[in-house]
Amino acid sequence: MDLGVVGQAVGMFAVTNVDDLVVLAVFFGQAHRDGRAGALRVVAGQYLGFIAILVASIVGALGAGLLPESVIPYLGLLPLLLGVRAGWQAWRQRGEHDQAEEPQPASGPSVWQVAAVTFANGGDNIGVYVPVFATVGTGGVTIFTAVFLIGVAAWCAAGRYLATRPLVAQALSRWGHIVLPVVLIAIGLTILIEGHAFGL
Template structure:
């Protein structure tokens, strides 16, 4: 269940790790911490929802798509501005890389569908089963981070991310944001 609901995160993590490459280990740590923070928020919402308290009304979840959409538009504007100002180096690794909250926001926004899947599963699993799911999922986040980092450091992938990451990241974030909004019926579509 974890793998199916988070397969798209590997690409996003590879992009974030690619951006963080210039910041060394500190940049990678920020990506991992952000991923865990965002995923813990997803799990917290799912646990609370499963316990019947309902953290977010179901009608609000599609609007989580605004987070990656806005982050994507911001990244696109920065890429366009840097290119326009003659800063045409193809290295997407920004000095600091993405921040913890940026990664967490994208993870949380991209996890609206996860909440919808996890709540009913957690509700029938009971407290003990829920604890097992949460533990396994947190281990899964670590594996996903390792896979994202691995992909971002493969020479051919790293070269592609270095050359096209400044374009690919905004496109992916905007696409995810629009997909969440549209599939969630945020605009009655």
């Protein structure tokens, strides 16, 4: 195994996915009340979304152009719409939270919600991965894929660790229903604006 390629893969994964740590911490904070099942949903969704990114990148490297470059900025609509939906649900349950002595937040995120946000948030990663995959050959792509999938596990562990720290957990428990839609909407708007979608 080429350690140089491994090092490149580790560095590329860390640089292109650093923002995912915050999103994962929020998701794990939301899923915390569902126990192990909630955490597994977040992990499954993260893997599903990231595997979709890898498949799109590999197909793009092979020249099939699964996602044209002009389409990638519009992936920002996914987290934006999910954020608006989460914000609307939090607003509707506001009265219930006020009446209850201890607020009972809505159920944690589903596998598909996490996968959609992961894929949309990683849409720009495809633009980075495609040229690299196109030049490193089959063996290199295999190494990159293996390192990236291990990296997803490390990111999930780090996100859950952050979400279970007492101060972070307390903040997410109290404000998570507000933080989640804000983070999702911010991600969506950032993707749309940086990609100049709709002429922004």
